[in-house]
Amino acid sequence: MTTNSFDVPTADSPRLPARETFRALYRHFRPHRWTVAFGALLALLGAASGLLQPLAAKALVDRLGAGESINTILLVLTALVVLGTAINAVGAYVLERTAESVVLAARRTLIGRLLRLRLPEVERTQPGDLMSRVTSDTTLLRAVTTQSIVSAFTGSLSFVATLVMMAVMDAVLLGVTVGVIVLIGSAVALAMPRIAQATRRAQEAVGEISTVLERVFGAFRTVKASGAEERETAVVEAAARRAWRYGVRTAKWQSVAGSSVGLAVQVSFLAVLGIGGARVASGAISVSTLMAFLLYLFYLIQPVTELVEAASQYQVGSAAVARIVEAERLETEELRPPRPAPPHAPGEAPSARPAAVRFEDVSFRYRDDLPYVHRGVSFEVPGAGMTAFVGPSGAGKTTVFGLVERFYEATGGRVLLDGRDVRDWPLAELRAAIGYVEQDAPVLAGTLRENLVFAAPGATEDEIREVLVRARLDGVVDRLPDGLETVVGHRGSKLSGGERQRVAIARALLRRPRLLLLDEATSQLDAVNELALRDVVAEIAREVTVLVVAHRLSTVTLADRIVVLDAGRVRAVGSHTRLVAEDPLYGELAATQFLSSAR
Numbered sequence: 001m002t003t004n005s006f007d008v009p010t011a012d013s014p015r016l017p018a019r020e021t022f023r024a025l026y027r028h029f030r031p032h033r034w035t036v037a038f039g040a041l042l043a044l045l046g047a048a049s050g051l052l053q054p055l056a057a058k059a060l061v062d063r064l065g066a067g068e069s070i071n072t073i074l075l076v077l078t079a080l081v082v083l084g085t086a087i088n089a090v091g092a093y094v095l096e097r098t099a100e101s102v103v104l105a106a107r108r109t110l111i112g113r114l115l116r117l118r119l120p121e122v123e124r125t126q127p128g129d130l131m132s133r134v135t136s137d138t139t140l141l142r143a144v145t146t147q148s149i150v151s152a153f154t155g156s157l158s159f160v161a162t163l164v165m166m167a168v169m170d171a172v173l174l175g176v177t178v179g180v181i182v183l184i185g186s187a188v189a190l191a192m193p194r195i196a197q198a199t200r201r202a203q204e205a206v207g208e209i210s211t212v213l214e215r216v217f218g219a220f221r222t223v224k225a226s227g228a229e230e231r232e233t234a235v236v237e238a239a240a241r242r243a244w245r246y247g248v249r250t251a252k253w254q255s256v257a258g259s260s261v262g263l264a265v266q267v268s269f270l271a272v273l274g275i276g277g278a279r280v281a282s283g284a285i286s287v288s289t290l291m292a293f294l295l296y297l298f299y300l301i302q303p304v305t306e307l308v309e310a311a312s313q314y315q316v317g318s319a320a321v322a323r324i325v326e327a328e329r330l331e332t333e334e335l336r337p338p339r340p341a342p343p344h345a346p347g348e349a350p351s352a353r354p355a356a357v358r359f360e361d362v363s364f365r366y367r368d369d370l371p372y373v374h375r376g377v378s379f380e381v382p383g384a385g386m387t388a389f390v391g392p393s394g395a396g397k398t399t400v401f402g403l404v405e406r407f408y409e410a411t412g413g414r415v416l417l418d419g420r421d422v423r424d425w426p427l428a429e430l431r432a433a434i435g436y437v438e439q440d441a442p443v444l445a446g447t448l449r450e451n452l453v454f455a456a457p458g459a460t461e462d463e464i465r466e467v468l469v470r471a472r473l474d475g476v477v478d479r480l481p482d483g484l485e486t487v488v489g490h491r492g493s494k495l496s497g498g499e500r501q502r503v504a505i506a507r508a509l510l511r512r513p514r515l516l517l518l519d520e521a522t523s524q525l526d527a528v529n530e531l532a533l534r535d536v537v538a539e540i541a542r543e544v545t546v547l548v549v550a551h552r553l554s555t556v557t558l559a560d561r562i563v564v565l566d567a568g569r570v571r572a573v574g575s576h577t578r579l580v581a582e583d584p585l586y587g588e589l590a591a592t593q594f595l596s597s598a599r
């Protein structure tokens with residue numbers, strides 16, 4: 001079974017209802033309706049000039065038969081051909097341009113939403129698949145929102161107009177033609193839903209390719225170290241083959257639909273030739289009428305092809321728009337820009353007071369089907385100083401940070417920053433007050449400078465210099481040949497673990513937070529790096545409230561207060577000396593986990 005990345009099966013999941021598909025496609029088309037209408041007008045003029053050509057040809061033959069001059073009529077015929085071609089060319093350009101604009105608008109909307117997605121939503125999706133919706137599915141909107149609409153419109157008009165002209169020529173032959181077309185048209189109707197289904201599956205396979213590639217490049221060293229290149233290649237290849245298979249299936253049904261048109265016209269041609277020939281022989285119609293009718297029959301190929309193509313493009317577009325709508329329906333955060341920070345002189349310490357944090361009987365679980373991580377957690381952290389969270393792995397320490405940042409919302413109880421429920425804070429303002437250093441201290445691809453100013457794009461050179469000194473990074477930067485402009489590699493792979501950690505701290509400090517959340521790396525740092533980091537954090541804690549998930553004794557001994565978490569509850573709060581004496585779990589942790597890493 002094919003599954004999409006949104007932890008719900010797709011191939012078997014209900015498709016977007018027809019009405020909603022139509023509405024979603026219409027939403028993409030609406031802003032461009034006038035340009036498309038202009039394109040349609042041009043296409044119509046082009047088709048009209050084509051429609052007049054058999055009439056001119058008939059007049060030409062009639063005049064030849066009567067021995068009259070054909071100069072004027074030849075001139076008119078030539079003018080019609082040239083004009084028709086020019087109009088069609090301009091019309092095609094207008095539509096292609098609009099198609100690109102439709103794709104751009106769809107991408108902009110999706111990108112705008114994706115970067116604002118709530119964390120739990122991102123966690124139940126695959127980033128690679130989300131990316132493919134932005135890059136690949138949007139391109140499939142090109143034709144359906146422009147060319148197919150024009151094709152459906154002009155196709156229907158010229159179809160009806162050609163039929164009318166044919167009726168004028170000879171009603172009997174028209175009857176024959178329509179009979180054949182209806183018969184073969186039913187084959188086309190059968191192909192349509194299959195085109196949509198194959199397209200949907202092909203796009204899902206494209207999403208899988210992106211998902212696996214994203215996974216591979218996200219942990220490239222691990223892939224290599226695990227000798228998993230072959231296996232991962234096979235997975236990507238399997239997805240690529242699936243995309244190919246469904247792409248071919250789409251092509252097959254499109255070709256069935258397309259060739260049915262040719263077949264319909266060919267069979268009609270033979271039928272009209274036979275029956276028409278008999279009617280000419282019986283004197284019911286003239287040779288020139290039969291000739292003009294046959295020409296109209298050939299002119300019918302275009303509108304019918306256009307109608308079939310429009311219908312098959314609609315199927316392709318509906319498959320793509322369903323995937324786009326799925327991504328658009330993921331929940332986003334409301335992020336209004338924070339109020340501008342008060343101006344400060346370069347090098348000046350943050351003037352805003354340190355933030356206070358309080359947890360009031362907080363319970364939390366990541367999803368309804370998962371067990372509770374916090375079961376009535378309460379603690380209070382007054383402004384400034386350092387508070388360390390310790391506890392066994394999985395006790396819910398990092399989760400505390402996720403709740404303060406409001407990446408997740410408490411299931412019960414309240415989380416307060418400066419006495420105000422985090423849910424009542426404008427989100428951007430809440431996050432502007434907080435500096436956050438993740439456990440694996442991510443550094444983004446780009447230069448060192450880009451990484452530092454990531455959270456504070458307006459930072460001055462003096463401010464950058466100041467945080468470099470505070471994070472003990474100035475020496476590192478001076479040693480690098482390109483200094484701040486050094487490219488750090490994908491996820492900062494060209495930096496050491498300790499340097500990455502300090503870059504992440506410097507980045508957080510540049511934001512001038514009132515609260516610093518520091519998720520200490522579980523991996524060991526060397527003695528020099530550990531000492532450097534310890535001093536940095538101690539200094540910061542003098543002016544900023546620092547919450548640290550501690551994995552090292554050197555950190556907890558510095559802390560003003562330690563919160564011991566165990567199985568989602570606060571076991572004890574106190575100083576290192578007091579807790580060693582009074583809390584057996586803490587004593588055990590200090591004696592094993594912490595002490596083992598102390599130097």
Ligand SMILES: Nc1ncnc2c1ncn2[C@@H]1O[C@H](COP(=O)(O)OP(=O)(O)OP(=O)(O)O)[C@@H](O)[C@H]1O
Nearest residue numbers: 123366373391392393394395396397398399400549
């Ligand atoms: N995004 C998530 N979705 C679902 N479950 C999660 C998520 N993040 C963490 N958990 C689960 O919640 C529990 C607490 O995780 P948390 O990261 O808070 O632990 P921790 O105390 O920081 O552990 P460690 O010291 O190992 O980092 C764990 O059982 C973990 O598996």
